[in-house]
Amino acid sequence: xxxxxxxxxxxxxxxxxxxxxxxxxxxxxxxxxxxxxxxxxxxxxxxxxxxxxxxxxxxxxxxxxxxxxxxxxxxxxxxxxxxxxxxxxxxxxxxxxxxxxxxxxxxxxxxxxxxxxxxxxxxxxxxxxxxxxxxxxxxxxxxxxxxxxxxxxxxxxxxxxxxxxxxxxxxxxxxxxxxxxxxxxxxxxxxxxxxxxxxxxxxxxxxxxxxxxxxxxxxxxxxxxxxxxxxxxxxxxxxxxxxxxxxxxxxxxxxxxxxxxxxxxxxxxxxxxxxxxxxxxxxxxxxxxxxxxxx
Numbered sequence: 001x002x003x004x005x006x007x008x009x010x011x012x013x014x015x016x017x018x019x020x021x022x023x024x025x026x027x028x029x030x031x032x033x034x035x036x037x038x039x040x041x042x043x044x045x046x047x048x049x050x051x052x053x054x055x056x057x058x059x060x061x062x063x064x065x066x067x068x069x070x071x072x073x074x075x076x077x078x079x080x081x082x083x084x085x086x087x088x089x090x091x092x093x094x095x096x097x098x099x100x101x102x103x104x105x106x107x108x109x110x111x112x113x114x115x116x117x118x119x120x121x122x123x124x125x126x127x128x129x130x131x132x133x134x135x136x137x138x139x140x141x142x143x144x145x146x147x148x149x150x151x152x153x154x155x156x157x158x159x160x161x162x163x164x165x166x167x168x169x170x171x172x173x174x175x176x177x178x179x180x181x182x183x184x185x186x187x188x189x190x191x192x193x194x195x196x197x198x199x200x201x202x203x204x205x206x207x208x209x210x211x212x213x214x215x216x217x218x219x220x221x222x223x224x225x226x227x228x229x230x231x232x233x234x235x236x237x238x239x240x241x242x243x244x245x246x247x248x249x250x251x252x253x254x255x256x257x258x259x260x261x262x263x264x265x266x267x268x269x270x271x272x273x274x275x276x277x278x279x280x281x282x283x284x285x286x287x288x289x290x291x292x293x294x295x
Contacts, residue, residue, distance in 0.1 A: 048102055048110050055117040057179060057286030059089035061164065068105030074098045076281050079157075079234045087163045087234040089280035090116050092180050092192060121192070122181035130185035139222070146221050153216035153229045153237075154279065160233035162210035165256060167290040170209050170240065171263065173200025175294070176273055179286040195239070195277030196287045202272035203244060204263045207256075209276075209291070212238070214252040214260075219243075224275075225266025230254060241275035242266050 050062030064071065064084040071078040073088040080086050090098065094116045102110045135143065177197030183190045208230055215237070216229035226243030244264025254260060265272040278285040 048100070048112060050100075053289045054090070054114055055289070056090055056094050056119045057092045057284070058116075058289050059087065059280065059285060060114075062086050062088070064102055069102055071100070071102040073100055081234075085164070087236060087280070089236070089283050089285050091283035092121075092194075092286070094283070119180065122178055123184060124182070125184045126186075128185060130188050130190060142222055146224075149216065149218070150227075150229070150239075154231075156213075156215045156231060158213035158215065158231045158233065160212045160231050160253075162208075162212040162230075162232035162256065163234045163236045165210045167209040167287070168207075168256060169198075169291050169294055170238075170260075170276055171198055171200050171204055171206035171274055172294055173198045173204070175199075177275075179284075179288065194284045195241075195275050197273045197275050198263075199271070199273040200263060202263060202265070205259050206240065206243075206261055206263060206274050208254045208258050208260050209238060209287075210256050212254055214248045214250055214254060217246050217248055217250050217252075219246065219266065221267055223268045225269065226261065226264060227267075228261055230260070236278070236280045239275075239277040239279070241277070242269045242273060244272070 048062065048064060050060040052058060052060035052062075054060065062085070064080065064086065066084060069080050069084060071080060071086055076088075078086045078088055088100065096116055096118060098114050098116060100112045100114055175196065176199040177193055177195075179194070179196050180192055182192040210232050212230040212232040214228065215231045216227060219226045221227050224239075224241040226241075226246050228240040228243060228246055228248065230238045230240075232238065240261060242264050243261040244266060245262040246260070247262075248254060248258075248260045263272055263274045269275075276287050278287050278290065
């Protein structure tokens with residue numbers, strides 16, 4: 001966990017500037033009464049503070065000073081709360097540096113280059129060629145509407161504030177697949193695992209890891225099977241795949257620890273497990289960095 005605060009202040013007043021101001025004040029004194037020196041106001045200090053996991057697949061939560069702020073992480077715009085709070089995150093393949101920029105309505109700019117720690121991912125190199133060709137036309141005819149529904153759900157802004165919370169595990173059990181693992185086929189990389197797989201047993205209930213709003217809750221998806229997506233606010237959302245049962249509906253507000261579904265093997269799954277994926281805008285995140293190790 002890393003925390004940081006940086007700031008800028010206005011340049012100090014010069015002795016000559018103070019002398020001129022006091023001379024003008026004395027010249028305008030009334031009836032010989034002593035004049036009060038004119039104080040030159042100093043711009044208030046502005047601070048950029050944050051804490052979190054500055055590593056690939058990690059995140060930060062932070063706060064800006066009071067004012068009309070906008071901010072970006074790299075090219076991605078950040079949502080700024082009324083209290084100046086913000087959330088930002090780093091993709092599994094994030095570069096080792098990225099710039100956090102905050103701009104006040106007056107034009108004042110604070111920039112900080114963040115150092116993102118690389119990670120040693122679980123990579124399996126296999127001496128076989130990757131299967132040629134892509135998905136069939138008949139599969140894509142079914143898949144494209146599913147992808148449109150997923151993308152539309154993730155684009156919704158519900159005003160949820162679960163992103164501020166310390167996340168809990170949706171269910172506890174054997175970790176059968178870790179975030180970021182990947183196969184390399186004779187030098188050609190396959191897609192990496194975009195979440196964490198938990199195998200507690202078929203039918204076991206799972207819960208929401210943080211407060212949020214259900215933006216997608218459907219069964220029968222070709223790959224995901226029973227799928228739930230929860231918006232936690234500020235661009236952060238959770239996806240839960242392969243559910244055998246869904247007990248929430250789209251539009252429902254849920255709280256941390258609330259039962260939302262049951263573990264299954266629906267969709268493309270080799271056995272009953274819960275795939276939990278976290279995403280911020282286009283960045284894929286490691287759920288383990290939000291929860292810490294399982295008890």
